[in-house]
Amino acid sequence: MNVKQAVDMLELKASLLVEGVSASEEALTGVGTDYKEQNHGLFGWDMEDHVGSELPDDFLLPDGTVVQFRMNSSSPFCIRADDGGLKLLHRDRDIAGVQWIKRPxxxxxxxxxxxxxxxxxxxxxxxxxxxxxxxxxxxxxxxxxxxxxxxxxxxxxxxxxxxxxxxxxxxxxxxxxxxxxxxxxxxxxxxxxxxxxxxxxxxxxxxxxxxxxxxxxxxxxxxxxxxxxxxxxxxxxxxxxxxxxxxxxxxxxxxxxxxxxxxxxxxxxxxxxxxxxxxxxxxxxxxxxxxxxxxxxxxxxxxxxxxxxxxxxxxxxxxxxxxxxxxxxxxxxxxxxxxxxxxxxxxxxxxxxxxxxxxxxxxxxxxxxxxxxxxxxxxxxxx
Ligand code: SF4
CATH class of the missing domain: 3.20.20.70 (Aldolase class I)
Known part of the structure; x- marks a missing residue:
């Protein structure tokens, strides 16, 4: 991904979809209870299977863009817990605050x-x-x-x-x-x-x-x-x-x-x-x-x-x-x-x-x- 000063949300979303993303254990707290988890209603979109671990279905970028969560433990992107919220990193560099989506x-x-x-x-x-x-x-x-x-x-x-x-x-x-x-x-x-x-x-x-x-x-x-x-x-x-x-x-x-x-x-x-x-x-x-x-x-x-x-x-x-x-x-x-x-x-x-x-x-x-x-x-x- 070409990380720019001002984040291009469209390119960021595209990069997250093709490179996948991982999330720390702490960041995943509440997924499946407070936040909407994957349920595999039809296709599996992750880059690796994750039987037995609850992962979010999708998440929001700061401008409201919805991004599907595609698990890839080798991705340069990672979501971590940060001061009561979540932050997205690219090779340890802060990119943006993100949010999981509420579980209905x-x-x-x-x-x-x-x-x-x-x-x-x-x-x-x-x-x-x-x-x-x-x-x-x-x-x-x-x-x-x-x-x-x-x-x-x-x-x-x-x-x-x-x-x-x-x-x-x-x-x-x-x-x-x-x-x-x-x-x-x-x-x-x-x-x-x-x-x-x-x-x-x-x-x-x-x-x-x-x-x-x-x-x-x-x-x-x-x-x-x-x-x-x-x-x-x-x-x-x-x-x-x-x-x-x-x-x-x-x-x-x-x-x-x-x-x-x-x-x-x-x-x-x-x-x-x-x-x-x-x-x-x-x-x-x-x-x-x-x-x-x-x-x-x-x-x-x-x-x-x-x-x-x-x-x-x-x-x-x-x-x-x-x-x-x-x-x-x-x-x-x-x-x-x-x-x-x-x-x-x-x-x-x-x-x-x-x-x-x-x-x-x-x-x-x-x-x-x-x-x-x-x-x-x-x-x-x-x-
Ligand atoms: S994408 Fe193709 S193979 Fe998959 S369900 Fe649809 S028609 Fe069948």
Whole structure:
């Protein structure tokens, strides 16, 4: 990391995501009781597994930037306790004061139906996004055709911390509790790859349960199902969720086929584009997201993707890639934090010029700590 006099928060966040961070034992006091801990609801983002030790899910930089905590005991970054607070160091040099994020009360509560802990069903991403994975399963692993960066199967096996399958009523009850305590503003929901017909029914029942527990007709947030195509798009809209996402992963077509061998067999790059175009027509401009993994393809193709999606009226969520254990790319290296910061600022220029509504009702900079674009947009006054 290029440590400057005045800290560049965007580059700092990028560097923390690609180099990881460690924390002293004293700094970790209260994680899992007062502060929100990791629960491995879907993927594992740390650079090393940490079974049996409670780690924070994410933390805040002084300007409110949310950073995902990616454990790396060899990282030059370390968080230490400091005079009743926390400070971030880079090779023993003070960088900034940081804060863990408060643990929501519903994490302590159990659902009425089967006594399971609510946190085994839904978890908060960042400060205000309620995350549900309705089924922790992906068929591409069975055929050895999983995306090269993905560690879903090994995370589930290593931690075994959440219910693999969650039924609609349980999810509804958790959402009701999370909203009642004022802990969340949006939902993000995804599930495994299974038959489209079955998935729509599952999602429909879940949103009916959430609407019932909240007493509303529509839910702010995003559904990220197996790629929704044709008439299914309207059926997802009718479930009551306000936005839909498409996990395209990689923009460059040839790289997409190489990095996502299973997914690219079931949904081509062209099908993604046709579906996103239709979805913008149904959900409205700004309420459709193209989700990309940033750091595995060249700057120019990534930015071409941002430009095309923006011209279509979609927003972009680019997750910052760093290699995690259990994925086929474990042990590789991500680009530098400086590269991520420069490229994402260019992406923010493209998005701003495109004028797509920012869709912050459904997804905001407080929702997740593993994406830089919403921070780069916030630098431009869009949040
Ligand atoms: S589609 Fe790819 S990224 Fe998604 S769960 Fe399956 S292997 Fe992982």
């Amino acid at each position: 009360d519903f994490y302590k509560t159990r659902v009425s139906q089967n006594g399971k802990k609510m946190v085994q069903i839904g978890q908060i991403g960042g400060e205000d996004c309620l995350f549900f994975c309705y089924q922790n399963y992906c068929s591409h692993f069975v055929r050895g055709k999983q995306c090269l960066f993905c560690n879903l199967a090994s995370t589930s096996k290593t931690y075994n911390s959440v219910l693999k399958k969650k039924d609609a009523e349980l999810i509804g009850e958790v959402a009701g509790a999370a909203w009642a305590e004022g802990a969340v503003k949006h939902v993000l929901m995804t599930g495994g790859c299974f038959s489209h017909e079955k998935e729509i029914h599952v999602v429909k029942d879940i949103f009916a349960a959430i609407c019932k527990h909240r007493g509303v007709d529509r839910i702010p947030g995003t559904i990220l199902p197996s790629p929704a195509k044709g008439d299914d798009i309207k059926r997802y809209y009718d479930t009551g969720i306000k936005a839909i996402g498409y996990s395209m992963e990689i923009w460059d077509e040839a790289l997409y086929r190489a990095i996502c061998p299973g997914k690219s067999e079931s949904t081509s790059h062209g099908e993604f584009l046709r579906s996103i175009e239709s979805a913008v027509g149904v959900f409205g401009e700004g309420n459709v997201y193209g989700v990309l993994v940033m750091g595995l393809e060249p700057r120019d193709t990534f930015l071409e993707g941002v430009k095309t999606l923006t011209e279509m009226g979609a927003n972009v969520v680019p997750f910052v890639w760093s290699p995690n254990p259990g994925s086929r790319l474990a042990g590789h290296r991500a680009p530098t934090g400086q590269w991520f910061a420069e490229v994402v600022r260019e992406a923010a220029d493209i998005v701003t010029a495109g004028g797509v509504p920012p869709g912050t009702e459904n997804h905001c900079y407080r929702c997740d700590g593993n994406n830089l674009l919403h921070d780069a947009l916030r630098e431009k006054g869009i949040s």
